[in-house]
Amino acid sequence: MARVTDQLPDVLRDLSARDLIAQSTDLAALGADMTAGPITAYVGFDPTAPSLHIGNLVQLLTMRRIQAGGHRPLGLVGGATGLIGDPRMSGERVLNDADTVAGWVDRIRSQVERFLDFDGEYAARIVNNLDWTAPLSAIDFLRDVGKHFRMGRMLAKETVSARLHSDEGLSxxxxxxxxxxxxxxxxxxxxxxxxxxxxxxxQWGNLTSGTELIRKVTGSTVHALATPLITKADGTKFGKSEGGAIWLDPQMLSPYAFYQFWINADDRDVVRLLKVFTFRSLDEIADLAEQTASRPQARAAQRALAADVTTLVHGAAATEGAIAASGALFGRGDLAAVDEPTLAAALVEAGLTDLPVGAADGPTVVQLLRETGLAASLSEARRIVAEGGAVVNNQRIGEPDHRPAASDLLFGQYLVVRRGRKAIAGVRAVAG
Known part of the structure; x- marks a missing residue:
């Protein structure tokens, strides 16, 4: 018996093969509409922060795949809904003022625009829901829209129900x-x-709110399609680091740190992430999966993932800089060839300690190892030096009393301190 997906257009078969379809109102009907001619599809982003994050990236890339399949995308930036915020399990959102939200609308709009094509037959369009919400009176909203919603269905939505039964409740x-x-x-x-x-x-409940409203008001049937939430193999939420969300804005998360997030993907997760976050063919991904299974230490899949996603979000030059910095920090490249912003970002990511390097009584290499946490004590630091494991700016240091000079500082302020091949820390020179 033929599977449903066998009868679908290429774009939906590709989404299915990449495990990007969690729910759909009627996948076969959506496929029939797509086959009949170009459709228009939309995805919305609320400006509840100054930047989108990699959870939003799933939707951006899904919409890009839909456009590549011959359909017209609409990117909605919620200037109106961003003033309210979608209910969260964790509690009531803090309401941001209108000027703040308006500024975030512009920033997020520019991020969305980078992922879609605005020329040709299937040209994308960006819209702001404040355009039709702001002129609407409360009475018109309640009479023309609110009357079509039934309390029972609204209260049954998972987040609403959970919040109603919490101590905080729901506004x-x-x-x-x-x-x-x-x-x-x-x-x-x-x-x-x-x-x-x-x-x-x-968002499934919110998605179907729209399909039901259109059916009630116009009698027409439209579609909703939900992608799965991306989680790690251990069941924890994907897209968080120790510093918080993985933002798309380079001012909120450096391209180097962004690259490192992907390069550190678990072997159990990397193939699934390649399917979701890259445009590599499934055959290419299968080959990378085989390489991961046979030679996991080479991290071929992680390197492909990190390079592809960083290039998509930050561009080829930023990716090359991140790769160069990553290699140089561990002695596989020239530190002098790394630009200052990338080096600074890399050292912050590794752990940056302020010390009076370059002063007459500045720290010795032994003290550097202890103060940066690469050694637990001065005696352990001396042993590391004696065994040839102390490296400063990719130069092995064999004398425990060696004191780096001001002339050793990269860009006049940084040292890269390494213990062996893998443990690394940064030092920033400050006045003693």
Whole structure:
């Protein structure tokens, strides 16, 4: 018996093969509509922070795949919904002022624009839901939109239900979010003939709010498609580092740190991440999976993943800089060839300690090892030096009393201190 996916257009078969379809209102009907001609699809991003993160990147790349499959994408930046915020399990959001949200709308709009093509037959379009929400009166909103929503269904949504039974409860402001998102879909259907909304599976209730509203108001059937939430093999949430979210903005997370996040992917996760976050063919990914199984120490899949995603988000030059810095820090390249912002970002990522390097009584290599945490004590640091394991700026140091001079500082302020091949730390020179 033929599987449903066998009858689908290429773009949906590709999404399915990459495990990017968690739920759909009617996959076969969506496939039929896509086969009949180009459709218009949208995905929304709320400006609840100054930047998108890699959870949002799943949606950006899904929309890019849909556009490559011959369909028209709409990127919605929620100037209106961003003023409210989608209810979270963790509790009520802090409401940001209108000027802050407006500034974030512009920043996020520019991020979305980098991933879509705005020329040709399937040209993308960016929209802001504040354009149709701001002129709407409260009475019109309640009469024309609110009357189509039933409390039972709204209360049954997982996040709403959980919050209602929590100590904090749920404000009417956040409770109304699903109505606003449903209204967005209706408005985009009317304005642009949009018949598909995509989002994460945690947004399923909001996605179907729109499909139900359109059916009630117009009698038409439209589609929703949810991608799975990406988790790690150990079951923990994907997309967080010790410093927080993995942001797409280079001012909030350096390209070097971004690259390192991907290069450190677990062998158990890397193949799935290649499917979701890169445009490599499934055959290429299968080959990388085989390399990971046979020679995991080479980390071929991780290197491909990190290079591809960093290039997508930050460009080829930033990726080359991150790769060069990564190699140079561990003695496989020239530290002098690494630009200062990349070096600084790399040392912050490794751990940066402020010390009076270059002063007459500045730290010795033994003290550097202890103060940076590469050695637990001065005696251990002396042993590391005696065994040939102390390296400063890729130069092996054999004398425990060696005191780096001001002339040794990279860009006049940094040292790269290494213990053996893999343990690394940064030092920034400060006045004694």
């Amino acid at each position: 009417f402001t956040e409770f109304s979010y699903q109505i606003l998102q449903g209204m967005d879909y209706l408005e985009l259907y009317r304005r642009y003939g949009c018949t598909l909304q995509t989002g994460g599976s945690d």
